[in-house]
Amino acid sequence: MQNELIAKVPPSDTIAQSTTLPCYKETGGLGLFQLKRMWHKVQLQKQGCADKKIIENEWSLDVMIMDTLGLGLTPTIESIFASDSFFEFENWVKKVHGRAISNAKRNQLNKSIVSFFEETDIKNEAASVETPRYSILTPLQWQSWDDNGYVIIPALVPKKLCEDVCNMLYERLKMDKNNPASWYSCHALKQGVMVQIFNDITMQVIRSLPQVRDVFEQLWGRKNLTVSTDRLSFNPPQTESWQFPGPNLHWDINFNKPLTFATQGLLYLTDVTAEQGAFSCVPGFHKKIDNWLANLPKNTNPHSFNFDKCHSTPLAAKAGSLIVWRHTLPHGSCPNKGDTPRIVQYINMTPLSK
Template sequence: MRGLATYWASLTGRSGEALPYEQWRTLLDTLGLGIEQVTTHAGRQRPDYDGFVAWILDIAGMPDPVTVARYHAQIDGTVPPDLVRSQLAAIDAAPPALNDAELASWAEDGVVVLRNAITAAEAEAAAEALWELVGGQAADPDSWYDRSRRQGIMIQHFQHPAQAVIRRSSRIHKAFAQLWGTADLWMTTDRMSFNPPERPGDPFPGPHLHWDASLTRPIPFGTQGILYLTDTAADQGALQLVPGFHRRIDAWLDSLGDRHPREVDLSADAVTIPARAGDLVIWREDLPHGASPNRSPRPRLAQYLTMYSAEPQPKRPWL
């Protein structure tokens, strides 16, 4: 795959040449790799190129040739394969996944819940996979706190078959197409999350309210998402965010003076977003967001995912 050697050399410190952001992001998603697992492996092992390729194939298998062809067409600015074009056309022609009221709520609040994004069976399969990954059992609360299996509430696993099923959902694709105004989007290869109830010695580790994007203006449109794998109540470690912040972020940034935006406490304006198993919460990435402390008797099980446009954007400094 074109660009892989350049990405490997940059990642392992062998070269100062770097791929454009949009290219290395689509490269990893074409290969079915998570950002964290690639950077962690490269940083710890510093493999040679052949070893890096062998690791990719061992972790993620051979990439889909049609997706590889789409990736090459994207970086060349040429027409994607016929199969990809027909798949995107089918998404465009599909009935709406989000109704008018939900789209109006999205415009106002910058967040929407796609109900029944996946089936109950698909949510249950992903939840079972997550329980295996954390080494826990639903009926045994003492088994929920093995910190060696997670980073805070993050589970750095990306290639389970149950995750692949979720990423192929046409209903999810349609919802993102409605929000972006195009079906020509790429699905992320993202991680899972396990947020157990707080208890003495096991406080909520975060993440608290934050942004994953630079706040240098203009802030381009982007989305993020979390798929609940079990019913999730408002006090069950649910996603929290500040609704409608996209409509006032410019004025807010202008008002800060010398204060750094990431050091301002916005928690008084945050709300939690409860939803059912199989529901997908999608929010604009210019909303401050985070997990919340779990004060219920049950853990929160979730899968992160979003879709994005691979069209190049001007490089912006981090703020």
């Protein structure tokens, strides 16, 4: 994902003068570790002399920092590329964060960064898991997780909170939820069905709900997960003049690294029927993927595989339902053949790992 994003952003005319990365403890005005190193890595990428292994190894750390600060992955990458100096990038971070970074948050974030590089806590963290406050997942949901690789938790988030996000989206995109003609208007924040809104207060409220965290902690079997700062999706009904642009079935996996357990998730903000552009996936593929990869012809890119013949299942659910799936499931959206838009908020949680 990071390489795809980087390829889309034109390089700046001003590049870093040194090919040596600063120490992760070198800070700027915000006093945050790793931030300067993040900026410098991108400058080396502009020059074509970045160490790809370092970038890959530190990617999960950099994403954790973006998520913790509520920056969003895509906006941060674009800002780093657009900033001709670290001072400029740091000012962008300050502006997007929107308020002073507390000493407690700074200290905790810096502690996590030190742990990542010195490996003091990361490897042993899973051994010190606390028991969740209460069990959200039912035996049937656990069965679905094991057999199908996904789970649907209905009515997890109050409908009013979902409506708040939807109303914010319509307002920001200057659309009228009661006027279908307005759903197809162009807007800078719309990219296909993706909406580049990452950290509105209405979205933050949902991310901070304890029941949402409990689901991910139970699936991961551990605490200390970082919630993602991700975007929204708006998939209106297909018309003669507007056809569903994708994404169709795909993976968000770096196949250059060994496959390990990971989750992805989204929250339905509206009621979604199977034909209404529902989230779709290939159930049970997590049990087949190792053999499938082993039998691919040599030098075949798994991302280029045509999934047209795979049986995918659209998952219908009511507003407030959280869907979490194993990242080894091919997944995507589908054309909306209903009468109203499908709106979702992407939510995931991950531990910091190397």
